[in-house]
Amino acid sequence: MTDLAEARLAEQSAQIGPPLWLLAEVTYRCPLHCVYCFNPVDFAKHENELTTDEWFKVLREARELGSVQCGFSGGEPMLRDDLELIVAEAHRLGYYTNLLTSGIGLNEKRIDALKEAGLDHIQLSFQDSTREMNDFLSSTRTFDLKRRVADLIKSRGYPMVMNCTIHRHNIDHIESILQLASDIDAEYVELANTQYYGWAQVNRDQLLPSREQLERAERITNEWREKHGNRMKLFFVVPDYYENRPKKCMNGWGNIFLTITPDGKALPCHTARMLPGLEFPDVRTSGIREIWYESEGFNRYRGTGWMKEPCSSCPEKEKDYGGCRCQAYMVANDPDAADPVCDKSPFHGRIVEAVERAQIAGNPMQVKPLIYRGPKESLQLDRPF
Amino acid sequence: MTVTTASVPKIGRHFRIQWEEAQQAYVLLYPEGMVKLNQSAGEILKRCSGETSVAGIVDDLEKTFNAQGLQQDVINFVELARQQKWVDVT
Ligand code: SF4
Numbered sequence: 001m002t003d004l005a006e007a008r009l010a011e012q013s014a015q016i017g018p019p020l021w022l023l024a025e026v027t028y029r030c031p032l033h034c035v036y037c038f039n040p041v042d043f044a045k046h047e048n049e050l051t052t053d054e055w056f057k058v059l060r061e062a063r064e065l066g067s068v069q070c071g072f073s074g075g076e077p078m079l080r081d082d083l084e085l086i087v088a089e090a091h092r093l094g095y096y097t098n099l100l101t102s103g104i105g106l107n108e109k110r111i112d113a114l115k116e117a118g119l120d121h122i123q124l125s126f127q128d129s130t131r132e133m134n135d136f137l138s139s140t141r142t143f144d145l146k147r148r149v150a151d152l153i154k155s156r157g158y159p160m161v162m163n164c165t166i167h168r169h170n171i172d173h174i175e176s177i178l179q180l181a182s183d184i185d186a187e188y189v190e191l192a193n194t195q196y197y198g199w200a201q202v203n204r205d206q207l208l209p210s211r212e213q214l215e216r217a218e219r220i221t222n223e224w225r226e227k228h229g230n231r232m233k234l235f236f237v238v239p240d241y242y243e244n245r246p247k248k249c250m251n252g253w254g255n256i257f258l259t260i261t262p263d264g265k266a267l268p269c270h271t272a273r274m275l276p277g278l279e280f281p282d283v284r285t286s287g288i289r290e291i292w293y294e295s296e297g298f299n300r301y302r303g304t305g306w307m308k309e310p311c312s313s314c315p316e317k318e319k320d321y322g323g324c325r326c327q328a329y330m331v332a333n334d335p336d337a338a339d340p341v342c343d344k345s346p347f348h349g350r351i352v353e354a355v356e357r358a359q360i361a362g363n364p365m366q367v368k369p370l371i372y373r374g375p376k377e378s379l380q381l382d383r384p385f
Numbered sequence: 386m387t388v389t390t391a392s393v394p395k396i397g398r399h400f401r402i403q404w405e406e407a408q409q410a411y412v413l414l415y416p417e418g419m420v421k422l423n424q425s426a427g428e429i430l431k432r433c434s435g436e437t438s439v440a441g442i443v444d445d446l447e448k449t450f451n452a453q454g455l456q457q458d459v460i461n462f463v464e465l466a467r468q469q470k471w472v473d474v475t
């Protein structure tokens with residue numbers, strides 16, 4: 001009996017692949033206040049950051065399991081003054097290292113130190129840190145800073161990969177965004193519509209663009225591609241609210257992604273800590289192997305066994321694994337439900353409603369003030385999303 | 386430009402090839418992505434050092450694996466790899 005149980009367990013872990021992708025969220029601190037920030041709304045409660053040595057341990061243990069792509073994000077990862085040490089260790093262990101930064105704090109001295117540490121890649125994201133949404137791209141201060149950082153990144157031989165989060169208030173500036181990308185000589189440009197997690201969920205009704213806005217932006221992006229060819233690779237990501245099938249979130253729960261939060265929680269996805277009734281393991285007290293293969297947090301939504309209707313009998317269940325658990329929780333109030341983006345979900349109407357509201361120009365929901373991400377607001381709101 | 390036996394392929398600037406024990410395969414790593422290579426792709430790509438021509442690579446492979454007639458396969462694969470920007474060819 002015990003033998004059989006053990007054999008089953010061995011068989012199961014043989015089927016679970018390694019956590020190929022490790023996302024190290026080294027801090028929740030950030031000098032910016034993006035209204036679409038994907039960090040948890042109550043981030044200010046989780047201040048107890050992992051030490052340099054604790055990060056070394058995470059990197060080592062995950063690498064032993066087969067992690068090979070490593071992203072450093074935050075918050076703003078440059079706020080960790082031991083970032084160079086952590087990157088150097090990751091490089092030594094054989095990771096391909098990616099830095100996801102707003103560029104603030106990335107000066108000549110630090111980029112040289114990062115290069116020296118073996119950093120492989122930098123993704124520069126564009127935010128609107130100004131309170132004047134309409135000044136988004138005309139804000140010369142931001143523009144100059146980004147431009148300097150972009151030049152710095154290029155001059156050190158890195159490819160220029162730019163990311164810009166799109167929403168209702170900047171989507172009509174798509175030409176200027178493309179022009180800016182072209183001016184800084186970007187090789188890859190990701191124009192990703194906001195995903196409604198964290199602060200973006202708080203501000204959702206003010207951020208969701210209308211269908212007309214989306215179509216226009218997509219058309220202009222396509223025209224740009226035709227006119228300028230492949231010199232700049234453009235990716236335009238539509239918000240899933242406009243789809244009727246969910247995304248295959250994280251490529252499957254506990255399938256290839258492992259996120260470690262600044263305070264040491266191990267998560268299958270960087271927003272999963274909001275889910276109720278699920279204890280996620282702590283890297284300070286558990287090893288990565290045990291976390292990945294054995295913890296309740298990682299096993300709960302693996303595969304399709306946990307599903308209920310309409311997913312459990314759905315022919316598409318292997319395709320999207322029922323979509324996003326966080327979205328199911330936020331919109332349908334049930335983390336085990338089908339992602340309500342799916343039109344087979346009984347709660348799909350709630351998505352449709354939000355989309356319909358986004359079509360009305362003067363809707364009062366949309367003129368409500370935006371809530372900027374910040375520690376004070378975080379403590380005031382005191383909720384996970 | 387097409388790939389010939391005289392072409393010299395070199396792993397692209399932002400790519401890195403390495404053996405991954407956990408996957409028992411060579412993988413090609415690049416910004417925010419990864420391709421798991423099958424055995425022949427791995428064996429060819431790891432020889433794309435920028436110092437050996439396609440002819441040299443074919444030679445080495447045929448010796449190492451005690452095989453013959455690999456030339457066309459190697460040329461086809463290097464051509465594909467060039468289109469994917471995995472290698473630069475001079
Ligand atoms: S989304 Fe904005 S506020 Fe949030 S971590 Fe990134 S840069 Fe900072």
Ligand code: SF4
Nearest residue numbers: 311314316317322342
């Ligand atoms: S019912 Fe569930 S499994 Fe089927 S398509 Fe919708 S979300 Fe995916």
